[in-house]
Amino acid sequence: MTVALETRNLVKRFGAFMATNDVSLSVRQGARHALIGPNGAGKTTLINLLTGALTPSSGQVLLGGEDITNLPAHVRVGRGLSRTFQINQLFGDFTPLESMMLAIGEREGHGWRAWKPLSRDREVADEAAQLLERFRLVDTMGVPTALLPYGKQRLLEIALAIATRPRVLLLDEPAAGVPEEERHEVLSIVRELPPDVTVVLIEHDMDLVFSFADRISVLAAGSLFAEGTVEEISKDRHVKAIYLGEDA
Structure with missing residues (x-):
């Protein structure tokens, strides 16, 4: 088994409070790996440690076997580790097409050209259009992002993460806040993510x-x-007790 993402004895303390306690996690390449737990379990802290938003008190984070524990967040993105957020981090005045072309340009090392007429760059424009089509955003590609339905904004954030060509993608509650009538589209896209991208999903929607x-x-x-297959976790009486609120 090839390991895409790994933590070794990862600890994060905030004063006397232990937010992450000796977490050793291994995610195989190409996996669809979910991270669940009750509120306050440490899920967001763990994601922030993986992505470089927080520095661990001790322990290691490895990407493809390479120690990235002390690398800043933007360097980790360049190494192939991308994420989305519980609350989207988008430029409201940009259209989806402009946002996508900026992300692709930055990936290729010439993000500054976004302030020039990037539409002249045919390869960037073609890739942007293909990604927008994959994420069902073609019909709204010219609309300012702030005016998009929230479900479309969530799709755009996932599309922008994919534009970085990640080896590992961390999805932090991609369906959070999405109205019921838009959720099916978001969930469908999540299930259709490229099979060669390892995905770690944080989600409360069981x-x-x-x-x-x-x-x-x-x-x-x-x-x-606890850790296991869907069947093992769904039947684990201790997991039901601490997460699903059922009597063990």
């Missing part, structure tokens, strides 16, 4: 988790509480 993941890790109180 229907999405069970339909998407091939392996699930459960966090509780900052520690790795």
Whole structure:
């Protein structure tokens, strides 16, 4: 098994509070790996440690076997580790096409050209159009992002992450806040993500988790509480007790 993303004895303390407690996690290449747990379990802290937004108190983060523990976030993106956020981080005045071309230009090392007529760059424009089509955003490619339905904004954020050509993509609650009538489109796109991209999904929607993941890790109180297949986790009485609120 080739390991795409790994943590070794990862610890994060905030004063006396242990937010992440000795977490050792291994995600195989090409996996659809879900990370679940109750509120306050340490999921967001763990993602921030993986992406470089936080520095661990101790332990390691490895991407494709390479130690990236001390690398800044933008360098990790360049190495193939991208993420989305619970609340989208988009430029409201940009259109989806402009946002996509900026992301592609930055990936290719000439993001500054976004302030010039990037539409003249045929290769960038073609790739942007293809990604917008894949993520069902062609009809709104010329609309300012702030005016898009929230479901479309979530799709755009995922598309921008894919534009970086990640080896590993971290999806932080991609369906959060999306109205029910738009959720099916977002969930469909999540399930159709490229198979060569390893995906780690943080999600509270268990229907999405069970339909998407091939392996699930459960966090509780900052520690790795359980891990297994969808079937194993769905039947684990201890997981039901701490996460689903059922009597063990």
